[in-house]
Amino acid sequence: MPSNEQIVHQALGRIEAGYVFPEKTAAVDAAIRRRLAQGEYGGLDGPSLCEAVTSHLQEVCPDKHLRLLWVDQPQSLDPADDDKGRAAFRALLRAENQGIRRVEQLEGNIGLVDVRxxxxxxxxxxxxxxxxxxxxxxxxxVVDLRECRGGAPEGAAMWCSYFFPDDQVHLNDFYERSTGATRQFWTAAHLPAPRYTGRPVLVLTSSVTFSGGEDVAYTLQAHGRAELVGETTRGGAHPTDRHPVTEHIMVTVPTARTINSVTGTNWEGTGVVPDIAAPAGEALDVALRTALERLGA
Known part of the structure; x- marks a missing residue:
């Protein structure tokens, strides 16, 4: 079992090698190593170490994706098995019905899709x-993203594609540090179900909504295709790789940044601000009333 010092050193190495803003890594490294030298991490168990280091990382660099995470399920430490967390995420999605919790038809012929x-x-x-x-x-x-905690950029683009008439809408760009390249995301040309156009779309948000969920909300709002109802979201806009440090600790390193084609920026650190503010627990009722108003009912 590696010592806490070895865990922190390895995590810092991953951050230095991959963080999307390399100019910030020196300050991060210095701050954490100073605390390490002062013995702040010496007696901590795994979960406490993750909590402390994450808090200190984000003090220096307030990026909500920059974290040490404790995971209960043991993970392989073989370098050949390090796929940046993709296999684990695919397994999670299979167990969670690809993120879709429920689909309903509500009064007034209003559809509801709850996406986690x-x-x-x-x-x-x-x-x-x-x-x-x-x-x-x-x-x-109504697209309910109040409990949506993240996901895949390609999947966010697919979700957004349903709400536009064709494949001619430039949604956003992703700049990747590892290649120095910028990848464009456009609406998809072909979808396995009809597009949802010409009708009101309300997106529910909360302070829990994060990452990929924020991507969908922000993109639809920026393009004027949906009204957001609820709370300001958590504010994590950087696509992230996950690397095991021990069998139960992984470091998450943002390796890219999102650039919206309308705003030229993203929601990192600020969150996505709803068009209609409401407590998360009341957002659905507010959205349903708003939908009926938009329909003239």
Whole structure:
């Protein structure tokens, strides 16, 4: 079992090698090593170490994706098995119905899709399409992202694609540090269910909504395709890789940044601000009233 000092050294190495803003890594490294030298991490158990280091990382660099995470399930430490957390995320999505918790038809022919994770565009496409097929005949749609904690950029683009008429909408760009390249995301040309256009779309948000969920909310809002109802979101906009440090500790390193094609920026550190503010527990009722108003009911 590596010592806390070895764990911190290895995590800092990953951050230095991969963090999307390399100019910030020196300050991060110096701050954490100073605390390490002062013995602040010496007697901590694994979960406490993760909590402390994460807090100190974000004091220096307030990036909510920059973290040490404790995981209960043991993970492989073989370098050949380090796929940046992708296999674990795919397994989670399979266990969580590709992130879709429920689909309903509510009074007034208003559809509701409750999304907890943003699935990848390959494995998640059929399930996302099935959900959108079920609400295809509704007069208005509520997309509930209040408990959505993240997901895949490609999946966020697929979700957004349903709400535009064709493949001609430039959604956003992702700059990746490892390649120095910027990847464009556009609406998809082909989808497994009908597009949802010409009707009101309300997106529910909360202080829990994070990362990929924020991507969908921010993108639809910026392009004027949805009204957001609820609370300001957590504010994490940087796509992230996960690397095991021990069998139970991983370091998450943001390796890219999002650039919205409309705003030229993103929601990092600020969160996505709703159009209609409401406590999370009341957001659905507010959205339903708003949908009926938009429909003239």
């Amino acid at each position: 994770w943003i699935a990848s565009a390959d494995e998640g496409a059929a399930t996302i399409g099935a959900a959108m097929q079920l609400v295809a005949g509704s007069s208005a749609l």
